[in-house]
Amino acid sequence: MSPLLQVCDLxxxxxxxxxxxxxxxxxxxxxxxxxxxALVGESGxxxxxxxxxxxxxxxxxxxxxxxxxxxxxxxxxxxxxxxEMQKIRGNEIAMVFQEPMTSLNPVFTxxxxxxxxxxxHRQVSRRQARERAVxxxxxxxxxxxxxxxxxxxxxxxxxxxxxxxIAMALACDPDVLIADEPTTAxxxxxxxxxxxxxxxxxxxxxxxxxxxxxxxxxxxxxADRVVVMYAxxxxxxxxxxxxFASPLHPYTQGLLGSMPRPGLEERLREIPGVIPSLIDMxxxxxxxxxCAKAMARCREEQPDHATxxxxxxxxxxxxxxxxxxxxxxxxx
Amino acid sequence: xxxxxxxxxxxxxxxxxxxxxxVAIIFLLLNLSPGDLVDVMAAEEQIxxxxxxxQIRAEYGLDKPxxxxxxxxxxxxVHLDLGYSFRHSQPVWDxxxxxxxxxxxxxxxxxxxxxxxxxxxxxxxxxxxxxxxDNLISVVAIIFFAAPSFWIGLMMMVLFSVKLGLxxxxxxxxxxxxxxxxxxxxxxxxxxxxxSFALGLxxxxxxxxxxxxxxxxxxxxxxxxxxxxxxxxxxRVAFKHILRNALLPVVTLFGLQLGxxxxxxxxxxxxxxxxxxxxxxxxAVLTRNFPLVMGVLLFGSILVxxxxxxxxxxxxxxxPRIELR
Amino acid sequence: MANPVTExxxxxRRNGAAVVGLAILCVVVAMALSAPVFFPxxxxxxxxPAELWxxxxxxFPLGTDSLGRDIAAQLAHGAGTTLIIGLVASLVATxxxxxxxxxxxxxxxxxxxxxxxxxxxxxxxxxxxxxLALVAVLGPKIEHVVIGIGLISWxxxxxxxxxxxxxxxxxxxxLASRAMGMSDLRIIVTQILPNAIPPxxxxxxxxxxxxxxxxxxxxxxxxxxxxxxxxxxxxGEGRLLIRTSWYVCALPGLAILxxxxxxxxIGDGLNDVLNPMLKNR
Numbered sequence: 001m002s003p004l005l006q007v008c009d010l011x012x013x014x015x016x017x018x019x020x021x022x023x024x025x026x027x028x029x030x031x032x033x034x035x036x037x038a039l040v041g042e043s044g045x046x047x048x049x050x051x052x053x054x055x056x057x058x059x060x061x062x063x064x065x066x067x068x069x070x071x072x073x074x075x076x077x078x079x080x081x082x083x084e085m086q087k088i089r090g091n092e093i094a095m096v097f098q099e100p101m102t103s104l105n106p107v108f109t110x111x112x113x114x115x116x117x118x119x120x121h122r123q124v125s126r127r128q129a130r131e132r133a134v135x136x137x138x139x140x141x142x143x144x145x146x147x148x149x150x151x152x153x154x155x156x157x158x159x160x161x162x163x164x165x166i167a168m169a170l171a172c173d174p175d176v177l178i179a180d181e182p183t184t185a186x187x188x189x190x191x192x193x194x195x196x197x198x199x200x201x202x203x204x205x206x207x208x209x210x211x212x213x214x215x216x217x218x219x220x221x222x223a224d225r226v227v228v229m230y231a232x233x234x235x236x237x238x239x240x241x242x243x244f245a246s247p248l249h250p251y252t253q254g255l256l257g258s259m260p261r262p263g264l265e266e267r268l269r270e271i272p273g274v275i276p277s278l279i280d281m282x283x284x285x286x287x288x289x290x291c292a293k294a295m296a297r298c299r300e301e302q303p304d305h306a307t308x309x310x311x312x313x314x315x316x317x318x319x320x321x322x323x324x325x326x327x328x329x330x331x332x
Numbered sequence: 333x334x335x336x337x338x339x340x341x342x343x344x345x346x347x348x349x350x351x352x353x354x355v356a357i358i359f360l361l362l363n364l365s366p367g368d369l370v371d372v373m374a375a376e377e378q379i380x381x382x383x384x385x386x387q388i389r390a391e392y393g394l395d396k397p398x399x400x401x402x403x404x405x406x407x408x409x410v411h412l413d414l415g416y417s418f419r420h421s422q423p424v425w426d427x428x429x430x431x432x433x434x435x436x437x438x439x440x441x442x443x444x445x446x447x448x449x450x451x452x453x454x455x456x457x458x459x460x461x462x463x464x465x466d467n468l469i470s471v472v473a474i475i476f477f478a479a480p481s482f483w484i485g486l487m488m489m490v491l492f493s494v495k496l497g498l499x500x501x502x503x504x505x506x507x508x509x510x511x512x513x514x515x516x517x518x519x520x521x522x523x524x525x526x527x528s529f530a531l532g533l534x535x536x537x538x539x540x541x542x543x544x545x546x547x548x549x550x551x552x553x554x555x556x557x558x559x560x561x562x563x564x565x566x567x568r569v570a571f572k573h574i575l576r577n578a579l580l581p582v583v584t585l586f587g588l589q590l591g592x593x594x595x596x597x598x599x600x601x602x603x604x605x606x607x608x609x610x611x612x613x614x615x616a617v618l619t620r621n622f623p624l625v626m627g628v629l630l631f632g633s634i635l636v637x638x639x640x641x642x643x644x645x646x647x648x649x650x651x652p653r654i655e656l657r
Numbered sequence: 658m659a660n661p662v663t664e665x666x667x668x669x670r671r672n673g674a675a676v677v678g679l680a681i682l683c684v685v686v687a688m689a690l691s692a693p694v695f696f697p698x699x700x701x702x703x704x705x706p707a708e709l710w711x712x713x714x715x716x717f718p719l720g721t722d723s724l725g726r727d728i729a730a731q732l733a734h735g736a737g738t739t740l741i742i743g744l745v746a747s748l749v750a751t752x753x754x755x756x757x758x759x760x761x762x763x764x765x766x767x768x769x770x771x772x773x774x775x776x777x778x779x780x781x782x783x784x785x786x787x788x789l790a791l792v793a794v795l796g797p798k799i800e801h802v803v804i805g806i807g808l809i810s811w812x813x814x815x816x817x818x819x820x821x822x823x824x825x826x827x828x829x830x831x832l833a834s835r836a837m838g839m840s841d842l843r844i845i846v847t848q849i850l851p852n853a854i855p856p857x858x859x860x861x862x863x864x865x866x867x868x869x870x871x872x873x874x875x876x877x878x879x880x881x882x883x884x885x886x887x888x889x890x891x892x893g894e895g896r897l898l899i900r901t902s903w904y905v906c907a908l909p910g911l912a913i914l915x916x917x918x919x920x921x922x923i924g925d926g927l928n929d930v931l932n933p934m935l936k937n938r
Contacts, residue, residue: 089563102554152652353778365794478918483910595785632783
């Protein structure tokens, strides 16, 4: 069965006064229906720009998608006109944003904003749309959904607003849900609730979910597969258990090292150095300047994606050597 | 509706000291004016007998200490007694009320023009930002923002009345014109075109600039991206989600400028001999009819207070975040 | 960042429109300064035939008005009047506004309440009618006109200064000054005010523009000082001639327009230099 969403070689650049920022560079991944894929990396690694590229919402100027394909079924979304894309946004692909405090329009009631989503894509009466909105508010576990319907966003807490955002995204039963750091702005206890909710809804709706986060802790409980991004590129991809059990890429290892884990008293290790400027990219691996395992080759040549076993991908010369040493098949 | 009621009550309570302050300032001005009411009266009525004058002074309480006079003045105002205009042989209140409709018509049409033209220009400029349209609108706006309104009025008069003969030069009615209702409305409309544009274009220029800046600012906010992510078209995003939020600063500015606009109508009315409060106060200043001048000042101020209240209510409807403290 | 003047000019220059504004203003100032040289006699003197169209007589390049007075001379002398009234009125307005705004913002509480109500009074009163009444009561003298315009123009300064003071008064350097036992007045003048000045300068330049418009309206209505040549006054006298000699109105109006335009453009330019954070709004 072919995957629900196929991203091939997606490349998005920002044309700024200072130069061309290569925000997303040759990114490829698949998303199956009924699967949660986590897109992980530090801020500024191109995760959010990837999400906006999939939605066709890259701010132009300065941004532009300069290459690649985004296949939803057999349609390449990048070839669609703006008008055709509008029919897909919020309908087949929906998105939940990072900032629930500012992502809802302050002058309309939350109910009206959900109704608007329904009416944009469904030929139903206003009353039916209203019923659907109340149903959705109930579905995202908002108490007294009928009462909350007429509330303005400023009356709701951050967690409640994020639930409203999720309800809005689910309004038209999307095939793909992109959640961009959906819990980053929330309190820790609320974070867990919202993540659980997303997990449950993913099963109920049978959607493919792309969860974007900088926090591997969020990934563990909810994702099926993980794509690690660094400086606009995919550096590693693996099933979630493998990522935690045996991270291959030095960057992934660094991310795990900087993650607090219960029971471990050892001090958190930070990855030394900073993310490179995405403007003046060096010819070699972009992680090389911060990498403890970097070799001479790493500074001259960009490592290709190597497939390891049947489900893992890594782009690192050192990792390839290690894996080969262990006698596993490496296919470049 | 409870929220509305509370807001109205709070604003009215706040307005009381303001109105009282205005009354005090006007009273001060009246007392600064050379000669008192009786001198004016004497000049108008040609009374010269000092005994009669003293009698009138006593009758009006003008021989009492100043604070008693202020108290009397306030007492009279509360009873809608703004004094007497000897020139019109009518109470000041009646003279003003008689001239009020003409000014209200001019004001409301000018305001509507300013909001509509300015708002539309600002929206267009923001949607077509940094294009020829945007630049053109900016240049026109900055010119009308700098031009004196009375001069715009005169230049329109030269062009549309004197050269092209399209519109009547001045006044509000054509004497001996069509007296049917439709004919009268058409007649007044024709007379209204130039004065309302002359008064409104300055404010249209301001609103265009504010609206453009406000639209651009709102269009960069997170919830606009949410609206796009829903699959809304650009028109709907602009006219529903951006516009509603971008209107707020324009409405605030509109409320702040009501007084200025009412005052601006003095000049425009006198340019076009529009028979409203503006020409009335201008004539009153020329004839040194101070009770009438101060009456108009007070009446105008209270009009502004009431209009401001209405603007506040509109603002509350537009912005649900305004909660009462 | 070598010389602050050079640096200022380097940043101001980036706004092309503001440079144009400055150039226009320089021409107006030059006109005002050279008026006594080129037109040494009283510009309100009758010097030639009435209603002479511009460019018809070399002696009167811009023509004459209804009484045969030289329009060029009146424009040149009017430039000075306009600029001085505008500047002084703006100074008056800024002084009142800074005083009231600073007190309201610094002390807050009851003082703030009272002063803000006071500000609201002047915001509510229809400003030009108040100006007419004031000048009518005090008499049409240039100093009364200036004070009157100042009195109706200060509210925006007070609101701005109040807002600035309310944020600045909580800052560390102010708290430190207070802990050192500095008097309120000294804190206001030496500590907070210098930090609040840049936006006030921008607003003051816009108030000059507004003052020029107020003065022209007053003069147009014939209620300004009748013994001083002024652009608005010339339009007021010319309005009776619009059927035949409309240039008498058009020329001084154009002069007002260009001057006010220049002042507004300069205000925008100053804003770009002095409030760089607000630039992208």
